[in-house]
Amino acid sequence: MAKVPVQFRLNGSDRAAFVAPADNLLTLLRRGLNEFGPKYGCGQGTCGTCTVLIDGELQLSCLTLAATCEGRHVETVSGMANGPTLHPIQQAFMEHFAAQCGFCTPGMLTAARALLEANPTPSREEVIDGISGNICRCTGYEAIIEAILAAARSGQVRRA
């Protein structure tokens, strides 16, 4: 099928590409734009490691048609750090040893960011709810929950 053009912002910069109408955003990011932040885990919306923000909303890029991103702002984990300065949630993940293999980390960080930007002072239950679409095989979740609560307590994550 004929390819269609799509233009959108990716972590603050303008990007353009030609995509097949059925291409998903994850494939476009990884194969077309060399943006390897979001990972391919299941490709069917059940693991969460491909999570991105689209216009500030949490979305699974494997279930998002690339063409639907026209004119929108896609943010991935790669846009969280400011140069060498880590985002407060990344800093908290590091301090709390909240990653082992790191495969879930892009999705966890993005889900945590969406949560804290909407609700800067979540309860433990709200944190659990916020990451419940993300599977982690290594950490047993506890360190991730603690890191997100610590990032919230630091008061450094601003409401979007």
Next chain:
Amino acid sequence: MARHRGRGMASVNYPIGMNLGGDPSQALIHSNPDGKFTVALSAIDLGQGMKQVTRQVAAETLGVPMEDVYVDTADSDTGPHDMGSFASRGTHRMGNAVIAAAREARGVLLEAAAEELEVNAGDLVTDGRGNIHVKGAPSRSITVKATAQAAQFKQGKTIAGRGIFLIPLSTVDPQTGEMNPNTAFAHASLVADVEVDDETGEVTVLKMASAYELGRAINPKMVEQQLVGGAWMGISHALYETPEPYYPDPSHGPRDFNEYLMPGPGDIAPYSITVLERPAPDGPFGGKGPGEMCANPVLPAIANAVYNAVGVRVNDLPITPEKILRGIKANGGARPQPRRGGG
């Protein structure tokens, strides 16, 4: 219909590594002209922390800052040989190989420094901050960087070291069948408290407590990280996960994450861990390592706790609500067992 509480316990005597052909690991270390060191290994860090642990071990043995050591596990085609990252062998086997390589490299480093300072290599010490000086005379010193540059561009020396760890092959005694396939054992005990619903067969893990003896904890936070993550996996194997629910009948096997059940962040239980450090005589700085035993005691402890709660002994994993309900039915009702211990 009621919910019954139960407590179960399990202990592990866990062999670190194995002894198929001596279970060898190799390490190669070399310095770059900027005085930084690269450790080449072929075992892969899957997130268990092997890179960090071998980095600490290399830095400590070389006598240089940890920041100046880089561990490269990039390629098992071109790297030194290793049996691999499994059998909880990483810290112990690779750690020992790295120590051997780092000792040899340190020897060359001190010889090169001795040549520059015109002293005996035996009189030199490192300060762990990037300097080498004469014992008792800190002013007669040279940096590791200057030494590496002198070795590279003046002396024509490679500051490098080779290391291997190999355990003697233990053959089976034909008379007694005895053999000693292992050099290091780690130990643990774990107590699990559960609640079993005798109407739905559902098990909730309420809390767990454990004590682990795994030699010296070379990186205590990473030990804790492995123990917590491994316990989650233990709960998962005990109560949720299976690729073949009706083994050996392969039907009804899960095909994806929609069907493959695992506990999520809302299903975890409070878990308290005590780490007992008893440095192992043949371990790198006394370390044995946690590894697979993080998950092991959880399974039997939960099975015992389920028995304690409702009197059903489930002998195959996972312990599903279906198996528990069948057991309760066969027993003519839940049969709570006497409960030991407080809390």
